[in-house]
Each structure stands twice: as C-alpha cells, then as structure tokens.
Amino acid sequence: MHQSxxxxxxxxxxxxxxxxxxxxxxxxxxxRLAFRTLLQFYPEPDDCLSFFRxxxxxxxxxAGAKIARSEIAHGxxxxxxxxxxxxxxxx
Numbered sequence: 001m002h003q004s005x006x007x008x009x010x011x012x013x014x015x016x017x018x019x020x021x022x023x024x025x026x027x028x029x030x031x032r033l034a035f036r037t038l039l040q041f042y043p044e045p046d047d048c049l050s051f052f053r054x055x056x057x058x059x060x061x062x063a064g065a066k067i068a069r070s071e072i073a074h075g076x077x078x079x080x081x082x083x084x085x086x087x088x089x090x091x
Contacts, residue, residue, distance in 0.1 A: 008052060010045040016079075017048050021063035025075035028063045030085070037082035061088040 008019040016029040035048040043051070052059055062084040072078050 008049065010049060012045075017045075017052055019052070019059070019063075021067060022060060024063070024067060024072075026072075026077045028059075028066075029077065029079045030059070031079065034080065034082040034085070038085060055085070055089060058085055058088040058091075061091065 008017065010016075011018050011029070014029060014031070016031045017035070018027045018029050020026070021028050030048070030052070032043065032045075032048060035043045035051060039047060039051060041047075059080070062080050065088065066072065066078065066080060066084055070078070
C-alpha cells in the first residue's frame with residue numbers, strides 16, 4: 001500500500017486533493033469538481049479522501065498514464081480530470 005510512503009492530503013487553498021505519484025517527485029491534484037463528476041454529488045473533502053482511498057489504484061494508474069502521455073517532467077505538479085480517473089477505473 002502506498003499511503004504511508006506517499007501521504008494524501010486535502011488542500012483548501014486550491015480546493016483539491018493532492019498526492020505524490022510513485023517515483024515522480026511532484027504532486028498530482030484532483031479538484032473537488034472532478035470528484036463531483038465521479039461521485040455524482042457535491043462532495044466534502046472527507047468524501048473525496050474516502051473515494052480516493054477506495055479507488056487509489058485507479059488514481060495512481062491515471063497519474064502514471066498522464067505522466068507518460070503528456071511527458072510531464074519529474075517533479076512537476078499536474079492535475080487529473082475525472083475523465084483520466086474514469087478511464088483507469090474501467091481497466
């Protein structure tokens with residue numbers, strides 16, 4: 001499990017969940033509006049954190065796929081969309 005290695009947190013300043021993708025060095029952010037699409041309701045931060053934990057494999061896979069597809073440099077922060085996550089949830 002990655003949670004102890006790579007902490008996950010809610011950032012009020014950007015209204016998003018943030019986590020460190022494996023071996024990337026930067027942070028991946030998922031905005032509350034992406035979670036609204038995924039959850040089909042306007043979530044509180046705890047709802048987002050809980051959903052992330054339940055679907056952590058899909059979020060990490062989506063981050064890895066976006067890093068590769070967009071050639072995101074090591075250490076650079078980026079965002080995931082609901083579409084990025086949905087794509088990996090079906091895999």
